[in-house]
Each structure stands twice: as structure tokens, then as C-alpha cells.
Amino acid sequence: MAAGGALALAIDGFEPRDVQQRMADAVTEAINDDAELVVEAGTGTGKTFAYLVPTILSGRRIIVSTGTKALQDQLFHRDLPRVRRALGRSLKTALLKGRANYLCWYRLEQTRSDGFLASRRDADQLVQINAWAHRSQHGDISELDSVTEDAALWPRVTSTADNCLGAECPFFQDCFVVKARRAAQEADLVVVNHHLLFADLAIKREGFGEILPGAEVFVLDEAHQIPELAGQFFGESINTRQWQELVTDALRESAGAAGTRAALQPVGPGIEHLLRELRLAVDQAPRRGAWPPLRDQPRVAEVLQALGGAVEALIAALNTVAEASEGLRSITDRAEILRKRFGLYLEAAPEDHVLWYELTERSLTVTATPLDVAVPLREFRQRQRAAWIFTSATLSVGG
Numbered sequence: 001m002a003a004g005g006a007l008a009l010a011i012d013g014f015e016p017r018d019v020q021q022r023m024a025d026a027v028t029e030a031i032n033d034d035a036e037l038v039v040e041a042g043t044g045t046g047k048t049f050a051y052l053v054p055t056i057l058s059g060r061r062i063i064v065s066t067g068t069k070a071l072q073d074q075l076f077h078r079d080l081p082r083v084r085r086a087l088g089r090s091l092k093t094a095l096l097k098g099r100a101n102y103l104c105w106y107r108l109e110q111t112r113s114d115g116f117l118a119s120r121r122d123a124d125q126l127v128q129i130n131a132w133a134h135r136s137q138h139g140d141i142s143e144l145d146s147v148t149e150d151a152a153l154w155p156r157v158t159s160t161a162d163n164c165l166g167a168e169c170p171f172f173q174d175c176f177v178v179k180a181r182r183a184a185q186e187a188d189l190v191v192v193n194h195h196l197l198f199a200d201l202a203i204k205r206e207g208f209g210e211i212l213p214g215a216e217v218f219v220l221d222e223a224h225q226i227p228e229l230a231g232q233f234f235g236e237s238i239n240t241r242q243w244q245e246l247v248t249d250a251l252r253e254s255a256g257a258a259g260t261r262a263a264l265q266p267v268g269p270g271i272e273h274l275l276r277e278l279r280l281a282v283d284q285a286p287r288r289g290a291w292p293p294l295r296d297q298p299r300v301a302e303v304l305q306a307l308g309g310a311v312e313a314l315i316a317a318l319n320t321v322a323e324a325s326e327g328l329r330s331i332t333d334r335a336e337i338l339r340k341r342f343g344l345y346l347e348a349a350p351e352d353h354v355l356w357y358e359l360t361e362r363s364l365t366v367t368a369t370p371l372d373v374a375v376p377l378r379e380f381r382q383r384q385r386a387a388w389i390f391t392s393a394t395l396s397v398g399g
Helices: 005-008 018-032 046-056 069-087 105-114 120-132 176-186 192-206 221-234 238-252 270-283 291-295 298-324 326-341 374-384
Strands: 036-040 060-066 093-095 190-195 217-221 236-239 288-290 351-358 364-372 387-392
Touching: 005 018, 005 069, 005 364, 018 387, 046 060, 046 069, 046 217, 060 069, 060 192, 060 326, 069 093, 093 176, 093 236, 105 120, 105 236, 105 238, 192 221, 192 236, 217 221, 217 298, 221 364, 236 291, 236 326, 238 270, 238 298, 238 326, 288 291, 291 351, 298 326, 326 364
Parallel strands: 036 387, 060 190, 060 217, 093 190, 217 387
Antiparallel strands: 236 364, 288 351, 351 364
């Protein structure tokens, strides 16, 4: 990283910076000692190179986590290849995003066959998505520039942890998510984002994490986002969109399973209506706030009570048709999980948690967040011998 060094020789316009070299030295020391390092690296520091160079040279298995998908793509497609070429190191690298960023073959085929498209635009986009899917190697939806990532059709052709069929899926062997995870497990350096890292870390506490085992160096860029994100993932939440998607998936799946539509048709639309009523009942509330005062408003309480009854009716109906298809069995399991979370709407917050809500244009999320996220983070760090590098342009300690 000095004048005349590997980076200066290989990268046009590279200029040695004292602060960058000092950060790289500190990262090297932390890696050697399996220690924790917090670095505030302001604009102009060159922090990306300052942590990539020593981590790559360490020869250890590395996870680099970024705050946004945009930075994740930039780091993987631009910065990482430049540093790797400059250092002359050959190592396996992988880019891993959350499953909603990958096309789902099963849901694509469902959407193509059920014909439930809201507009001609959706129909045109479905043709584009289908053509792209058959030529894509990775299935990353960001590859298809002609369909924006906020297009209404994407949730219908991508999966979530709730609706994925897993190994029971008829397209499991061709699944883009499975392929991406396998590549990540075999890589020397994996680039993820904080949402995926904390989702995996939260699962790892129960023994099922997929990307964390074996990692020896963790680099968390844009680390100022960590407290809020950790609170979300170590808590528990329920979203009205989850119920909406459950009903939609149940009705779509029943269209292909003889005799099941009649059991679900009477209850599905009722839940959809109540979800709309609940969103309207809280429409004038602030975008975020404490949930109990809002929950106790008469109209909100009334709709929640009715929604609880409708949920029980839906689950009863699902139980009568669950064995008709693998998809309906999976949907029934999802409904049971969501029913357990339904108590977040109605009950007091668990001990040492705060109960709060967040509104978007179309959904209501209620979350129970632990008051102290330091404990689960510390427990994981103590169990896994590794170096942890936290860096951002704006970081503070103790306040």
C-alpha cells in the first residue's frame, strides 16, 4: 500500500495514504490476535482497501458484510477484483444475498400457469423475467435492468423463508438460492450484507446458520447500522404482508389441487378484508411508535379480535386440505408459525423487550425488540474464535 507497492503498480491513480496504511496495520494486528477492532474511517481514508488487503493476505476464511446491497455489489464486482489482481492472490470468492434477491423457479412456474396478473405491464414483465431466467447463471434479480427491483411482480417469482419448499421443491436441484449458498460455503471470502449476516447469526443461535461456520475474520463495513439491525433480528416480529402473502399463496396453490379451492375460498377473502381494515384503522398514527397505546384504540382492538377469529378459521380450513399437495402442506406449516406470533398483536411485551410498530404504505409490522442486543452478539463472538473488524465513516463508542 506504499508508494511503489503492489496496489500503486496495479491500480491507476492509487495514492499512498498514511491513515490508510495505519488502518491496514491495525486490521492485520487484530487478525493475528483474533481480536476486535473498531475503526472510524472518514471519507478519503480508503477503508475498503485498508481492510481488503490484510484480510486477503491473512489466508483465512473471511466474511465481509456491507450495509447496503449497492455497496455489496460495488465491493464484489469492482473493489475486490482490483485488490485480488494487484496482490496476485487466487482465492475463491462468493457474493451472497437474501433469498428474495433470487428468482424462484417454482413460483415462476406457478405465476406463469395461474394467469392471475394485474395488468398488461405485469404480463410483459413476466415474459422478460422468464426469458432472462433461462439464460441467467445466478438468478440475481438485479441482473435484469428492464424490470426494476421494486416491480410488483418480483415477490410473486421470488421466495421467502416462509414460503420456500426447501428440499421438497421439485426445482431444488436447479435452485439459485441453493447454488449461491453452496458457492458461499466453498469460498475463501464471502461478501454479504448486514441483513443476511444477522439473519444467519440469529439462526446460528439455534444451530442452523449456513454461512458463518468456519469464518475466521468478520469485517462489518458501515457498522453504524448494526445496533438497529441487530435489534430487529434478535427480536420477533409479525407483518400484515406475511398474512396477505399466505392467503394469496394458499389460493394460488389450491387452484392446482382438486377439491381444495372450495375449502379455502370462504375464509381467504375475509382475512384480506380485515388486513385492509387494520391498515386503515392505524392510518393516522405516526410511522413508528409504541404498539400498546395504538393496539388499545377501540377500532384497532375490534379489528384485531375479528382477525384472530378469521386466522383460526383459515388454519382449520388449511388443515383439511394440507395433504393435497406439498405446497399446501408448507403453507399450513407457515400458518401455524404465524399463529404463534399473532400474540404480538394482543399481548404484553416479553420481559426485557420493547413492543413497537412500523407503518409503510401497505403494511403494519409489530416487533418485540430486546432492550440489550449486546448479550447475543457477545455470546456468538465468544463461541467462535475469529477477528472482528467494525468500520464506518461515523462511529462512536459509549454514546
